Amino acid sequence: MTQPANANGRTLNRRDFLRNSLSQGALLGCSAAASPLLTPVTWAAGPWDHRLVVIILRGGMDGLDVLRPVGDPDFATLRAPLLSSGAAGLDLTGFHQMHPALAPLLPLWRRGELGFVQAVSTPYRDKRSHFDGQDLLEAGTADLTAAGRDGWLNRMLQTVPGLSGQTAFSVGHDNMLLLRGAADVAHWSPDVALSLSPQGARLAELVMHDDPAFHDAFLEAQQLMLARATSDGLAMDAAAADMMMEQGGMAVTSQTDGRPAGIEAIAHFTAERLREETRIAAFSIGGWDTHRRQVRGMDQALGSLVQAIEALRTDLGDVWQKTAVVAMTEFGRTARANGTDGTDHGTGGTMMFAGGALRGGRVYGDWPGLSEAALYDRRDVMPLGDVRAYAGQIMRGLFGLDRSVIETQVFPGVDLAQAPALHL
Amino acid sequence: MTFDPILAEKRFGYGLSPIAELAPATSAAEVLARVRGPDDMAVRFPVEGFSTFRERLKTAQAVQRRARRAGTQVAKAEADRQQKALQRAARQGERAWLWQVMMRRVWTRDGFRERLTAFWGDHFTARGKVGVLKRASVPYIEDAIRPHILGRFEDLLASAVTHPLMLHYLDQAQSVGPNSIRARRKEGGVGLNENLAREVLELHTLGVGGGYSQRDVRQLAELLTGLSYTVEDGRKFRNRFAEPGAEEVLGQSYGGGPARMADIRAVLRDLARHPTTAQHIARKLAVHFIAETPPADLVAALVDAYRDTEGDLSALYQVLLTHPAAMTPQQQNLRLPAEYMAASMRALAVAPEVYHQFGRGRQREQFIVQLFQRPLAVMGQPWQEPLGPDGWEEADASWLTPQGIAGRLHWALEAPVRLRPDLPDPRVFVESALGPNAPETVRFAARAAENRREGIALVLASPAFQRR
Structure with missing residues (x-):
């Protein structure tokens, strides 16, 4: 049976994943919200290839x-x-x-x-x-x-x-x-998309900062939304994405009007x-x-x-x-x-x-x-x-x-x- | 430990309201007195009870019969059209009742009653699986649960477990004893169904791992045969379905004479009084109201109260409200999505009239869909549609997911301005929604937000508001 581990031979769970990918951002304190935007999610090989x-x-x-x-x-x-x-x-x-x-x-x-x-x-x-x-x-x-x-x-x-x-x-x-x-x-x-100003996103990160479960889930949500926004090219053009990254907020707007x-x-x-x-x-x-x-x-x-x-x-x-x-x-x-x-x-x-x-x-x-x-x-x-x-x-x-x-x-x-x- | 009215309003109700008349009760005794008092909210914001809802089922059944007998395509098409209209009306009803349920939570002085109704409605989850019956959850809770939240657990158990919607949901209505009159006459499509028996033991009374065997499940299923319903009469005992002879459940023998409802009542009563049930119910209440891992002394005190009073629920509530563990300031539980919405609307004092400003008919339905049903589905709690008879998960981890959190924040950004166009000043709102102990970070965020909309959303999205 395939051994499920990443390339380092260490198994990871979602929380580890967040802590790892955000360790840089954490040094920046409250502006950690910027981190997932600047650090694309990269992963070692999954447990399977199929x-x-x-x-x-x-x-x-x-x-x-x-x-x-x-x-x-x-x-x-x-x-x-x-x-x-x-x-x-x-x-x-x-x-x-x-x-x-x-x-x-x-x-x-x-x-x-x-x-x-x-x-x-x-x-x-x-x-x-x-x-x-x-x-x-x-x-x-x-x-x-x-x-x-x-x-x-x-x-x-x-x-x-x-x-x-x-x-x-x-x-x-x-x-x-x-x-x-x-x-x-x-x-x-x-x-699921948020129309939050960069300032709003920073403040949301701030109010959740001291509750690790909230904080992790929120940061992961931001990553997922950003991944979608940049890949489908509809929600945000490149210039807007650049601006967002500079400002460290998120301005993804809902495409679907709640549908x-x-x-x-x-x-x-x-x-x-x-x-x-x-x-x-x-x-x-x-x-x-x-x-x-x-x-x-x-x-x-x-x-x-x-x-x-x-x-x-x-x-x-x-x-x-x-x-x-x-x-x-x-x-x-x-x-x-x-x-x-x-x-x-x-x-x-x-x-x-x-x-x-x-x-x-x-x-x-x-x-x-x-x-x-x-x-x-x-x-x-x-x-x-x-x-x-x-x-x-x-x-x-x-x-x-x-x-x-x-x-x-x-x-x-x-x-x-x-x-x-x-x-x- | 002194009673903290603000904490109690969050933990046992739907949180704080800016309306002076809705100020929290100042003692545990007052909380209980309010629950014992008249049910003002049921009068002010009525929803359809199941006895009324049954009229819809009767009409639907009559139309169905006509459709089956219809000799011509025209007659069949007409019956189909009527069927559709009935289903549409029930769906509209369901959406209107959602609003009424929310309004009760927003405008009550008696939040504990509403929370208890939701809690027991979840403990005894029942859903319709077909047609009009799919919309019956709120009517079932109104009739079978709400009037019984203060009495003995055994009465609540009997009311829920023998209710037509439960008999339908857990396939009891068609369960036929293998040696019953019906089976012996080979009337086709007959057999024993263990579903309700299993869930009564596993979910409603003893709890999973409650020391019962497959044999107990089977015996209880045989004992329950005959327990059925008709659309015309509601609950009905069908002698022809009943398995003859005595059954033994947890070492106790029931029946033996002519099959009768009284034996079913007896086994339910004994199950309710079983010490393992006391443990299960005590723990479940403590988990729901206090903490995912509740203090052992609190659970023990609840078990004692249960045993001493033979399951008088008000005695258990008394313990919950007065035990030192009930007033620990740490907010250890997360509000589930529907509770979160209700608490947000209460903090915003959303007016009942808003509903009427959103047009009529289809438009009004869309308002409920957009502001409640879809967001609840995104947050993971589609309205009255739990996946199984075990109801909603209590564990925070099931709800504190990226999608769940994003869904809540999204709702907090989009819904308040539609529910209350004159949004309050976030600096005032942070105090009225969270009370005097609002965390400094949330106060700061409310001050620093770019606009009212985001300021309000940040308060509602804060863990201090989402936890209790």
């Missing part, structure tokens, strides 16, 4: 619409109301087509940087509630009564001693169960952290609960997912080759379109992945068929694979974790042999 981004698709993504098994004899009939309008699908394997809204990702598929797993699900069955389904997806346990109050990605972190608080980031407003738990995880939403950060902002921020010491990030995308007018709903939701993947790929540069992006949802939807040009909550669904670290360009998993007898409960895609086994294989491949650790602690009771190795 990056994992987990995107939770909230609302139940219709896997049959995203990855269309057009070669299945029953598909066209079941889906007629959804296929009559909207653009045609994009051929992938002859048997499968991809939703047209994913067109920008077609080059990734061709390069083997985009792939799918069909007919997968969590162990959640029958009640089809978003609330419970998402809890189970993020808890990663066999059922909800067994679920603790932590998420599987956090449990994975717990198995690796000595990680820093920056190793994993939960991004956005969503307080994700996926990353909740005993392991220290950073959390940030890029729409939640858009998916692009979240993806840009995520990429930025992944280029630094962060190795694991998670965020969520909503809008998949397409009971009505699914054609329009899917265009929007998939548009967000495409934006996120494209922003990550562009911003990560060569790091993209070491990155795995995994998008998973709480359940699939009904095989048959409903009466309102949509679909209802189902069972088996589709998992999507992208990134240079995984073996894409193919569809994984067995196909149960869509005949009435083959459906689950005569209505949903029959799940043949456990989404957790695939996630487990990916983590095993990326981070060199022991199979037994994944099967007992991260996903208790899951047999990884159900899924193939997906990493390169």
Whole structure:
């Protein structure tokens, strides 16, 4: 197993990190606020070289619409109301087509940087509630009564001693169960911004100075906001940044007028952290609960997912080759379109992945068929694979974790042999 | 140890107000007398109780039935439209009640009552998972928690645990005994659900590590079968769901005759009176009101009071308010985000009329979203949406994060000027908000700020204000 330590062989936590990066500033007393602005965060190598981004698709993504098994004899009939309008699908394997809204990702598929797993699900069955389904997806346990109050990605972190608080980031407003738990995880939403004058920033630092917990958190927040402001180039031009540094304050203004950060902002921020010491990030995308007018709903939701993947790929540069992006949802939807040009909550669904670290360009998993007898409960895609086994294989491949650790602690009771190795 | 009215107002209420009539109580006895007195705030700033809220559920259920039976697309579309309208109305209600809850905290002379309501509402976290019911948290707290904060713990426990929202939240309503009439007739989709039983033991009474076994959980779950509700009648005991025979919980046998509600009441009463529950509740109160690591003698005194009075909560509050550890000047606890907002608004004496100045309908909703719901989510405490039945974390480390701190400072910069356009002079505000012992650094910052807006924000962002 990889030894998690920085290049000096010493493990660091978030507080150490702050004390170290600010030790220069501390000598300057109350003007320490200037320090993070002048000292870019630099980090020795993280515990791993690979990056994992987990995107939770909230609302139940219709896997049959995203990855269309057009070669299945029953598909066209079941889906007629959804296929009559909207653009045609994009051929992938002859048997499968991809939703047209994913067109920008077609080059990734061709390069083997985009792939799918069909007919997968969590162990959640029958009640089809978003609330419970998402809890189970993020808890990663066999059922909800067994679920603790932590998420599987956090449990994975717990198995690796000595990680820093920056190793994993939960991004956005969503307080994700996926990353909740005993392991220290950073959390940030890029729409948090302060319009404080330089004088105001200095005074804020002053009033927090004698309370170390406040002081550390405030300085770290300043760093995160500055990192974003200088990288996206929107909040502050170079001249303003220079002036800010000279004055030792912060004048980052809110872009978003109090609205939640858009998916692009979240993806840009995520990429930025992944280029630094962060190795694991998670965020969520909503809008998949397409009971009505699914054609329009899917265009929007998939548009967000495409934006996120494209922003990550562009911003990560060569790091993209070491990155795995995994998008998973709480359940699939009904095989048959409903009466309102949509679909209802189902069972088996589709998992999507992208990134240079995984073996894409193919569809994984067995196909149960869509005949009435083959459906689950005569209505949903029959799940043949456990989404957790695939996630487990990916983590095993990326981070060199022991199979037994994944099967007992991260996903208790899951047999990884159900899924193939997906990493390169 | 003498009673410090200002410290007590911060520690047991929502902090200081500049309004003379809202001056702190001058003794522990007066604090308790105010809680025992009439509930003025519930009258002045009403919120919907669950019994009224249930009418919304009844209508929603009727519409749902119509939708299912609808023979035509037109009829189905009409039912969908009605469903949406009901959900919208409930959402508007939720936002209006948020404002009312805040106003109670701002204008009360009885801050301890509001804090206790929030504390017990969190201890007995319950949330709706679907449709209109998602908005039921405040109505549940109003009916099931608020009237019981002064009585015995066992009454509060029974009120919360048997409430329809709790039965829904923790899946009790559909829990069916494996040998019940319903299961024997194979009516489909039936099974025992341990969720409520487990949380009653783990969260509500004994506490995690409270010396119960999986067998106790299972037995309690079987004993609880039958405890259910209907939208029409509220709580309802369903004989057909009940597991026949006696159950043994913590070595004590219950039931055996015909299944009945009385056995469930008996087990809840015994659990409430269990010494381990006394320990759990005593410690939780001390952690919430005094310090993350509370002094052992304070916890011991609370346990004694609990045992001596069979869980009379007012006896516990008496200890909390008069024990020497209650008045240590160190501010060891952090205000959680919703409390922080309320304390800020109290310090600013935000007028109730502000709400009406922000337009009507959609506009007014946006006001609540922008000034409260989104900022609370950024700070990590989305309104009435804790992640699990264990409610909100108490540990400072969960809240003193970069995002949490930035969110608070951001709110302190943006919200006050909208809530009170004639912002007070920061030099005056620092005294009225923090009292005579305001730290010199905060006074300096209030004087040195470039403008009122930043001056006010700096006072509100100071640890001296955010801690209590």
